[in-house]
Amino acid sequence: MNLSIIIPLLNEEESLKELHDWIVQVMQSNHFLYEILFIDDGSTDRSWEIIAALGKENPNVKGIRFLKNFGKSQALHAGFKAAQGEVVITMDADLQDNPEEIPELYQLIHKDGFDLISGWKKKRYDSVLSKNLPSKLFNWAARKTSGVQLHDFNCGLKAYKKEVVKTIEVSGEMHRYIPVLAKSAGFSKIDEKIVQHQARKYGNTKFGMERFINGFLDLITIWFVSKFGKRPMHLFGALGVVMFTIGFGFALYLGIDKLFINPYGRLLTERPQFFISLVSMIIGSQLFLAGFLGEIMVRSRKDETRYSISEDMNLNNN
Numbered sequence: 001m002n003l004s005i006i007i008p009l010l011n012e013e014e015s016l017k018e019l020h021d022w023i024v025q026v027m028q029s030n031h032f033l034y035e036i037l038f039i040d041d042g043s044t045d046r047s048w049e050i051i052a053a054l055g056k057e058n059p060n061v062k063g064i065r066f067l068k069n070f071g072k073s074q075a076l077h078a079g080f081k082a083a084q085g086e087v088v089i090t091m092d093a094d095l096q097d098n099p100e101e102i103p104e105l106y107q108l109i110h111k112d113g114f115d116l117i118s119g120w121k122k123k124r125y126d127s128v129l130s131k132n133l134p135s136k137l138f139n140w141a142a143r144k145t146s147g148v149q150l151h152d153f154n155c156g157l158k159a160y161k162k163e164v165v166k167t168i169e170v171s172g173e174m175h176r177y178i179p180v181l182a183k184s185a186g187f188s189k190i191d192e193k194i195v196q197h198q199a200r201k202y203g204n205t206k207f208g209m210e211r212f213i214n215g216f217l218d219l220i221t222i223w224f225v226s227k228f229g230k231r232p233m234h235l236f237g238a239l240g241v242v243m244f245t246i247g248f249g250f251a252l253y254l255g256i257d258k259l260f261i262n263p264y265g266r267l268l269t270e271r272p273q274f275f276i277s278l279v280s281m282i283i284g285s286q287l288f289l290a291g292f293l294g295e296i297m298v299r300s301r302k303d304e305t306r307y308s309i310s311e312d313m314n315l316n317n318n
Helices: 016-029 047-057 072-082 099-110 128-146 162-167 174-184 210-228 233-261 272-317
Strands: 003-009 034-040 061-065 087-090 116-120 158-161 190-194
Touching: 003 016, 003 072, 003 099, 016 034, 016 047, 016 099, 034 047, 034 072, 047 061, 061 072, 072 087, 072 174, 087 099, 087 162, 099 116, 099 158, 099 190, 116 174, 128 174, 128 210, 158 162, 174 190, 174 210, 233 272
Parallel strands: 003 034, 003 087, 034 061, 116 190
Antiparallel strands: 087 158, 116 158
8 A cells, every 4th residue: 555644523513524535636647556544533513424425445554443523642552553555644634735746745755765755844924923933933942942943843744654653652632742752753754845824624623832832842741761771870860960069068068067166056956958958959869769760661662673573583483
């Protein structure tokens, strides 16, 4: 199979038939072997009924239905798990992504050997205040933090090599950072393509301003995991040593002062330096232990991975 087209959706009954017909026209004109995976993320309108009808009409149409709204990341994760195509395309169901872009995206993965191509909606038809301005700020922060030089992280139209979607884990609201997750997993051939953005034809957007707040919080998580996920001791251990050293320094000062300089002065417990010393050493010890336990967990996972790989090699040899 050449292509798996994954379309997560929520209450998009007006656009589904038109989108399906448009995709089928593109697939047939390019002689692609394909599947269309509609992921219904808990729609409360007639979206699932329309998907079921399209499935009866076209055997290449498949659907996954969530009993409630879990979010776009979970929808994409389910689609990635079910995808069978050599190249996987993701796109939104609101007709703002143009299916005519699919053949060129496919060629960039299939012939040019890219791992991931992200769409770049250079000219947008969204509201300037509610989407364009926050989106530019968000993308700037994502580029600076992640090191992945894309102009539009949140574009729904993306193309992936099959190995990419089968390797990465998309959870929470991490769908915005799939290129960063792919880079962290070792897929370095990542680029972007300017794609056509169309004004929304039916209904209203399902995303509000809170998605940008959540996006920045997720960005911090991604930055932390990508930078220290494989070496937690470098962060927690360093902070622990610094805190413990500060606390020990105060304790040493108090001890010298009490024993040699002012033995008949105030009790140690009446001096604020005592509590600074105590709290600093406790926090420093806890941070160091957190880093140490993190290192043990990371190394345990590496050992399990090596064991799994060796088992697979033995099975292939047999």
